[in-house]
Amino acid sequence: EDKVVQSPLSLVVHEGDTxxxxxxxxxxxxxxxxxxxxxxxxxTFLFMLTSSGxxxxxxxxxxxxxxxxxxxxxxxxxxxxxxxxVYLCAVEARRQNYGQNxxxxxxxxxxxxx
Amino acid sequence: xxxxTQTPRHLVMGMTNKKSLKCEQHLGHNAMYWYKQSAKKPLExxxxxxxxxxxxxxxxxxxxxxxxxxxxxxFLHLHTLQPExxxxxxxxxxxxxDTGTxxxxxxxxxxxx
Numbered sequence: 001e002d003k004v005v006q007s008p009l010s011l012v013v014h015e016g017d018t019x020x021x022x023x024x025x026x027x028x029x030x031x032x033x034x035x036x037x038x039x040x041x042x043x044t045f046l047f048m049l050t051s052s053g054x055x056x057x058x059x060x061x062x063x064x065x066x067x068x069x070x071x072x073x074x075x076x077x078x079x080x081x082x083x084x085x086v087y088l089c090a091v092e093a094r095r096q097n098y099g100q101n102x103x104x105x106x107x108x109x110x111x112x113x114x
Numbered sequence: 115x116x117x118x119t120q121t122p123r124h125l126v127m128g129m130t131n132k133k134s135l136k137c138e139q140h141l142g143h144n145a146m147y148w149y150k151q152s153a154k155k156p157l158e159x160x161x162x163x164x165x166x167x168x169x170x171x172x173x174x175x176x177x178x179x180x181x182x183x184x185x186x187x188x189f190l191h192l193h194t195l196q197p198e199x200x201x202x203x204x205x206x207x208x209x210x211x212d213t214g215t216x217x218x219x220x221x222x223x224x225x226x227x
Binding site for chain 2: 004034041042043044045048088090101102103104105106107
């Protein structure tokens with residue numbers, strides 16, 4: 001059965017701290033790994049990773065994938081209160097009959113205190 | 115209007131009511147999904163439609179009935195729900211057979227009394 005595990009499940013830091021969120025997975029026919037940020041409603045897309053060892057960056061956020069060890073990390077530097085959210089990791093797996101399926105982890109709830 | 119839209123945004127219903135959730139995508143995608151998000155649980159995939167055909171049903175109770183009349187519209191018909199069905203229902207769309215992301219709608223917050 002496909003599975004995505006995230007750690008920690010919750011994290012409280014102060015503004016300016018750097019955080020690392022972890023995502024490990026077991027899926028058949030892996031295609032990509034995605035990170036989302038979910039505040040009050042729908043998840044919003046952050047990164048899609050398909051190749052090992054290539055870091056993706058967007059401002060203070062960065063992410064990297066290790067396909068051999070089956071995990072990814074999401075780093076946030078110089079955290080701000082606006083970074084408080086649930087960060088979801090999802091793995092896209094190829095399905096023969098309909099193309100793809102997305103399996104989500106439980107999320108990491110990040111709280112950034114002023 | 116762009117992206118994925120959902121209506122209504124909030125819904126309160128009794129256990130004997132019948133209601134429908136609507137999702138519309140304006141992205142030209144050809145796969146659509148219903149997810150359920152309950153408190154403290156991962157997103158749960160309920161239904162997948164690919165090229166307007168239902169291709170996955172993850173053991174969802176029959177009181178939830180999806181309908182996909184075309185590639186831009188997706189409905190979730192609800193009848194005789196239980197209080198434990200209260201949750202955020204998210205619709206998403208993507209392009210089949212292309213490696214890419216799912217785009218989510220804002221969700222419908224459902225409360226069953």
